[in-house]
Amino acid sequence: MAKKISVAPFWGCMIPVKYPQMELSVRKTMEPIDVELVDLDQFTCCPDPIYFKARDKIQWLTIAARNLAVAEEAGLDIVTMCSGCTSTLLEAKFMLAEDSELKNHINEKLKKINKEYKGTVKVKHIVVMLRDDIGIERIKASITRPLTGVKVGIHYGCHLLKPSQIMHIDDADYPSLLENLIQALGATPLTHREKLLCCGKGCMDDEMPLEMTHEVFDSMESVGVDCMGLICPTCFNSFDMGQILIARKMNREFNLPVIYFCQLLGLAQGLAPEDVGLHLHRIKVDRIMEMIGASERRLEMVA
């Protein structure tokens, strides 16, 4: 029997509140691959690597160190679901390992609440855990309805891979992580010219973010993808809601479903679209469900 692993899920802020369907998909897909999620209720916001970090790097680092210490106390490694949380927690670990004086300074602050950051906890984005700790073969073994014929346009986002000096996840220019995982589900990963372009969300400008989003869609459309596969709630916001804005402001309709990796995993494990919350997406996924024969099952269930 395959060994079960226990990890502390770090849900972050956006997923549980704005996109609970992503949380749902993670909770439903882990059992078949022998992962136990042990919720720790002491976690706070990671905190976010763009706005809060812009205000005060030391405060940002202190709160991140506290979250890391919470997991260390529980004796569990952290699994993140959001690229932003991954970025904050791994960068905090990097900074505290790089500078012992800084680590002492932060630990002085944590002492006020009887906590200490030691540096023993590991942090992995869920797709990295799937690759490194579960492995492609075990993922394949959990699949009952391969996503045969579905062409998935991959969007890596920025914070999973860069800077590679900190993240240590994959080649930042020629990554293969998501391609291999998508392939394990029986789907066809499609590369496209803007696979690594930023979604634009972190840029405080009225027009640029939407132009970037548009460029990514244009690139994916040119290679004929059926849906977009991604791993970050912030990117999801840019691309799902973003398509409504692009239609309104730029007069262009892509109508391309945007799907979080664990939702794709759930579909491949035979879950109904509702079981992974796909009905909550702005851009409807019906065409994909028809391709994999999931819509019929839904009708049966309703009847």
Added chain:
Amino acid sequence: MTQRKLDFSFREKLNKIVGGNHHNYCYQCGSCVAVCPAARFSNDFNPREILLKTLLGEEEDLIRSDSIIWKCTNCYSCYERCPQDVRPVEVIIALKNLCAQQGVLPGDINKFSETLIKTGRSVIITSTVNRRRQELGLPELKDVNAQELQAIIE
């Protein structure tokens, strides 16, 4: 002919912020510009120029709530590419920290940070959120320990 006045006190201030001191390594090669999406999609954003202004101490231009630095996408491509370990995005974030110290943050960031410090989360939980979670069979979101968070950032 007017001469440009160099002000090194600005660089000293920046050096005190974590990661701000790496601006000293910049030799203006422009590798950051080549990979910067904000430079690609706008006419005015240029990380090499931001580093140059930093080196020259042009504080008035940089430390403002409408400074060009806020258009950085935070994508970390420049950090990945920089041959000098300047970590330009981190220098830009250090500049933003100086904006905060001088009370010139864009309003959105203040609002966002206050929510985070008050509640421990960056997004507010409403009753609608928990109702939707219940419909999906997800556990109710409870308040997190914001007092602990407030105690350590004092």
